Amino acid sequence: MPNEKYSLLKYDETKEYHLFKSYIGNEGKCLLEGKDPTPICGDNVVIADRSSALFVCRDEVSSRTKCAVKANEGIEICGRCVGSLYKTGSKVRR
Numbered sequence: 001m002p003n004e005k006y007s008l009l010k011y012d013e014t015k016e017y018h019l020f021k022s023y024i025g026n027e028g029k030c031l032l033e034g035k036d037p038t039p040i041c042g043d044n045v046v047i048a049d050r051s052s053a054l055f056v057c058r059d060e061v062s063s064r065t066k067c068a069v070k071a072n073e074g075i076e077i078c079g080r081c082v083g084s085l086y087k088t089g090s091k092v093r094r
């Protein structure tokens, strides 16, 4: 089972942050999954703006913590994206 990694990027249009599945590439850089990355919530209007990342390539547990902290700071994060981090038992399939 590959260790899922997530990145939190802002969608400039709505100023809301979304989670994207990510992985560490061959060169040790964090990359988003897919040619045309869509956030976990499946909202394909959202465009990934890598320059706006709050964090990149964190594991599930760490992403949850970080999202909770950021939400407390008043940063808007997509509820559907965050919710998917809490689906325990049913691992996200590829």
Ligand SMILES: [Zn+2]
Pocket: 017, 018, 019, 039, 040, 041, 042, 043, 078, 079, 080, 081
């Ligand atoms: Zn989302």
